[in-house]
Amino acid sequence: MMINGRDHRIDFFRGLALIFIFWDHIPHNPLAELTVRNFGFSDAAEIFVFLAGYAAVLAYGKIARRDGLLIASVKIWRRAWVLYVVHIFLLAVLMGIVFFANSHVETRDLVQEMGLQYFLSNPQQALTDELLLRFKPNLMDPLPLYIVLLIGLPLVLPMLLRKARYVVGVSLALYLIAPYWNFASQEGGVWFFNPIAWQFLFILGGALALYGQDNPAVDHRPLSQQPLFLGAVVYLLVTGLVAVSWKWPHLHDAVMPVALGEWVYPISKTNLSPLRLLHFLALVYVVAKIVPHGEWLNQWLVRQVCRMGRYSLEVFCLGVILAPLADMFNALRGDGWAVQVFSALMGVGLMAVLAQWLDWNKRLGMAPKA
Incomplete structure (x- = not known):
C-alpha cells in the first residue's frame, strides 16, 4: 500500500522495531524472546538506524530538490537541535523515574543496572558529559547516534x-x-x-530510498532461480541456528566448532560487525522480496503499528520512559509471567495511543480554518 508515494511497509517495520526495542529493554520480559535479536546476529537497532536513514533522505531530499539545499540543511539542523533538547529532557525524566523506582524496589539496584551510578558519584562531570552527549545511560544510546547522523547529513546530501x-x-x-x-x-x-560504523547503515538506507525511487532493479525470475535471494536465505538460516543455539550451550558446541567460533566472536555491536551487517542486509533483501504491498497493510492491528512507525522518534522516547516503569511494576508485583506480559503489552498500547494522538493532532492542524 502506497499513499502519496509513501511505502507503508517502511512505517510498519519502523513501528515493529520500536516494539522490539521496548520489549528488549524490559528485564526478564517473556515477549522479548520473540524479537529479531533471538533469531540472528542483528537486532532492532539496525532496523531503526537503517530506516531512519531511509526516511530522512527521502524527506529532506524532496525538500532539497524543491526548495534548495540551504533550506533542507536548515530544516535538518533544526530537527537535530530539537532532538538534542529532547535528549537532555528525556535523560532528566529517566533519571527521576529510576531514582524513584530504586527507592521502592528493594531486591535490585536499578540505578546500577541503568548505568546511572556515574551521575551519583560525579554529578558535575555527568552534567557536562550530558550536554556533550557523552553521558548515555542504558536505553539512551540510539538518540545521540541519530542526532550526530542528522548533523552530518547536510554534508553528504548534495552528493x-x-x-x-x-x-x-x-x-x-x-x-x-x-x-x-x-x-x-x-x-x-x-x-x-560507534557513529563511524553506524553511519554506513544510515547512508545505505538513504541511498536505497533514492535508488528505489529512481530506478529499482527488479529480478522478475521466480525466487527459486535467484542466486542472491537463495544465498541470503541460507545465511539467515545458518545465523538463525547459531543464535538459537546460544540458549543451549551443548547445541552451540555442536553447530559452532571452536576454531570457527574464535574467528566469529565477538560479534561487535559497537562497531557493527560485518557479520551483523551482512545478516541485516540479507534480512532486508529477503523481506523486501517476500513481503508485498497488499491488503494486509489495511488490517487494524497493522495500521496501529504503521502509525507508530510514522511517529517513530516520539514513540521511541515514550518507550525509553515506559521501559523502567514496566520493570518497576514487574518487580513490585512479583515478576510473574502474567504480570510481565501485561506490562509489556500495556506499554505497547500506550505507545500506540501516543501515535494515535499525534496523528489526530496533525490532522487537526491541517484542517481548514473557518
Whole structure:
C-alpha cells in the first residue's frame, strides 16, 4: 500500500522495531524472546538506524530538490537541535523515574543496572558529559547516534542526490576504519553505537530510498532461480541456528566448532560487525522480496503499528520512559509471567495511543480554518 508515494511497509517495520526495542529493554520480559535479536546476529537497532536513514533522505531530499539545499540543511539542523533538547529532557525524566523506582524496589539496584551510578558519584562531570552527549545511560544510546547522523547529513546530501555510489563508497571506507576510531564517552569510555560504523547503515538506507525511487532493479525470475535471494536465505538460516543455539550451550558446541567460533566472536555491536551487517542486509533483501504491498497493510492491528512507525522518534522516547516503569511494576508485583506480559503489552498500547494522538493532532492542524 502506497499513499502519496509513501511505502507503508517502511512505517510498519519502523513501528515493529520500536516494539522490539521496548520489549528488549524490559528485564526478564517473556515477549522479548520473540524479537529479531533471538533469531540472528542483528537486532532492532539496525532496523531503526537503517530506516531512519531511509526516511530522512527521502524527506529532506524532496525538500532539497524543491526548495534548495540551504533550506533542507536548515530544516535538518533544526530537527537535530530539537532532538538534542529532547535528549537532555528525556535523560532528566529517566533519571527521576529510576531514582524513584530504586527507592521502592528493594531486591535490585536499578540505578546500577541503568548505568546511572556515574551521575551519583560525579554529578558535575555527568552534567557536562550530558550536554556533550557523552553521558548515555542504558536505553539512551540510539538518540545521540541519530542526532550526530542528522548533523552530518547536510554534508553528504548534495552528493547523495547526484552520485549516491560515491557517498556509499566513502561511507564504506569510514566503516572499515571504525574499529580504530570512536567518540569519547563517560569515564574514558567510548560510544556504545560507534557513529563511524553506524553511519554506513544510515547512508545505505538513504541511498536505497533514492535508488528505489529512481530506478529499482527488479529480478522478475521466480525466487527459486535467484542466486542472491537463495544465498541470503541460507545465511539467515545458518545465523538463525547459531543464535538459537546460544540458549543451549551443548547445541552451540555442536553447530559452532571452536576454531570457527574464535574467528566469529565477538560479534561487535559497537562497531557493527560485518557479520551483523551482512545478516541485516540479507534480512532486508529477503523481506523486501517476500513481503508485498497488499491488503494486509489495511488490517487494524497493522495500521496501529504503521502509525507508530510514522511517529517513530516520539514513540521511541515514550518507550525509553515506559521501559523502567514496566520493570518497576514487574518487580513490585512479583515478576510473574502474567504480570510481565501485561506490562509489556500495556506499554505497547500506550505507545500506540501516543501515535494515535499525534496523528489526530496533525490532522487537526491541517484542517481548514473557518
